[in-house]
Amino acid sequence: MSTTTTRGVARPASAQASPARPRRGLRGSSTFNFWLFTSPFLIGLTVFVYVPIGWSLWLSFFEARFTVTPSKFVGFDNYWQMLQDSKFTGSLVTFTVFAAFIVPATWALSLGLALLVNRLRFMKAFFRSVFFLPTACSYVAAALVWKMSMFSGVRFGLMNTILGWFGVENIAWLANPDPPWYWLVIVTLRLWLQAGFYMILFLAALQNIPPELYEAAAIDGAKPGWQTFRHITLPQLRATSTAVILLLVIAAYQAFDEFFNLLAKTTWGRPPLVELYYTALGESQDYGEGSAGAVILTLLILIVTLVQGKFLGFGRGDDK
């Protein structure tokens, strides 16, 4: 019983309770329990995460074509090759453009949805679910729907049908990179898929803002609407916003599925992971260069995260 009560109520209670517990025999078994419960996860983490990372680091210094057990050491040659490779550096530019679109857009859309849903009096749960549902859809499935029915280039594609009502010519959304309509396809797809999830995060944060703040603001003469939003809601959401932005940047770095499925056989619109996939697993099967590219990418993500943490203050704990 004591555990269930302490969990919800307050920290001091558990601080008082713990010295009172009997100590004998617990030490040994708690260590045992620790390993019992964490080892499946730790083993998985080691085998599927740490070993591959280490292996890839090792591969990046070898000439590893068509093999993952190479023998020819080449030092930093692979790194040098990748940094000179216009396709790889181009993919970093592609990513930057993509992130510059998608991060602010998703942030704004999910916050907007959260504000709308939060104000609803009826059917709140319904709309919350409706907006959240796309999160459950796979990127591959959504990419196929986007490609074959919404943004297909034929006259009966959804978008071309709508444009046709206004007398606009059919547009080849994906085949023709000029103008780059493919960005519209990719950005809308990702917005649809992920906005709902971040909306839930914002919704939780909105419901955590004490109503007294709004009452006090109203008494002080703040007008409801933009003024209240700007000076109360937005500052109160700072911690959540920071977390959401960080998650969005990470998600953007991991972008793969929709690019891979929507833009096959192109030389443009390839974010780093797609480019590295073609380097390491395409017909050249160059694991050395692929691994070097992955290490470069990891270092970049590390730097960006540290810089972002410094500016936005994520992880410092104090969010007031």
Add this chain to the structure above:
Amino acid sequence: MSAMSSNWDRRSVLRAAAGLAALGPLAACGSNNGRSGGGSSGKSIKQYFHAYGEAGVEDALKRYAKGYDKAAVNTQWITSADYESKLFSALLTDNAPDVFEFHPQIQLIKSGQVADLSDIIDPVKSDFNPADIASHTVDGKIYGVRMIDDPQFFFYRKSVLEKAKIQPPTTLDELMEAAAKLTTGKVKGLFIGNDLHAVINPLIWSSGADTLDAKNQIAYHTEGVKEGIKKMRQLFTSGHLLLDAPTDYWDPSAIVQGLTPIQFCGMWAMPVMQKALGDDLGIFPFPKVTDSGKQSVVNGGWSMFVNAKGKNADLAKEYVKWLWIDQKKYQEDFALSYGFHIPPRASIAASATKLKTGLPAEGVKLFNDFGHFDNIGWTQAMITALEDVFANCVRKNGDPEAELSKADTTVNRELKKLFG
């Protein structure tokens, strides 16, 4: 307490859900373990096929495999659009297929990946189309068994062209004109695939050039090819091409559904088109690009290879001999019952009545008169290099000379590795 008990309810529900989720993969493990489907000796072979678009092919291949009694044959049906990268990465692993279909490419031979099949082919060598033997031969050894030959050309709606008073085009300029005339508010004049890569080789051949010459040196970098690429760019930007269709060039849907009156496709799709359009269907080869060029047809196709590095190489070879050399009934069924393919063996082609009359016979004629077979020295890395040229110069407005030079670097590096 009430809060607590509801908590426990939720947990037990979650636990049950997790339990079910954990059972899922276990159940999957039980069924697809490569040991299923007959076989008395307990040995098993894994074969890879790309996903054929015609109905019934997958079942047919599995049915043939079931008839083999020396080993259980497990068929992997690869639906991915890039069959080659799936295949190449699988070949590196322990899970590699023992037998796989692919096109003849010399890097697989140089790296010792595919086995020499001369001993099983030699006895029936004279029965095969000599070009199909030549395209699989390196230093006198034959490395793959051709299963089917697939000519690729243009299909067109006779009635639509007649109405517009257009003759089947024989030059690229005429094709572009036809595309312009046939484009209306609802229909685009021409479909050559969503990325246009299917016509790279015909464009080269019809410009009077080739991918590689007889000495395995670059032969595609000519003024004619550059002119062709520039014309393709014009065509791409003209608004007369069907682009971003729900299906690609290898699927007959675009012409069958009336999205376009002219489509580049393969003979495999002919039965479906004939069924939908009846006699309102004609074919013509890829038109001349330059005056010195000649109309051309891609004689594509698929061949069986044995993974020399696999654990069951000998058994796999026996299986290939059994199915693709000995079992002529199955070979005929495979070539003619689903899509139309030209049997590479004279004895089967002789009895293939379906290909003797009408449009299929015309297809066979184009195959014989204008066809270019696979060049074993033209490998995947080189194919990709030219696809990049096409992507950058036709779909983007790149300079053909600069892009072809870039491709030269890649192709030369590859040639040096392969031929020294």
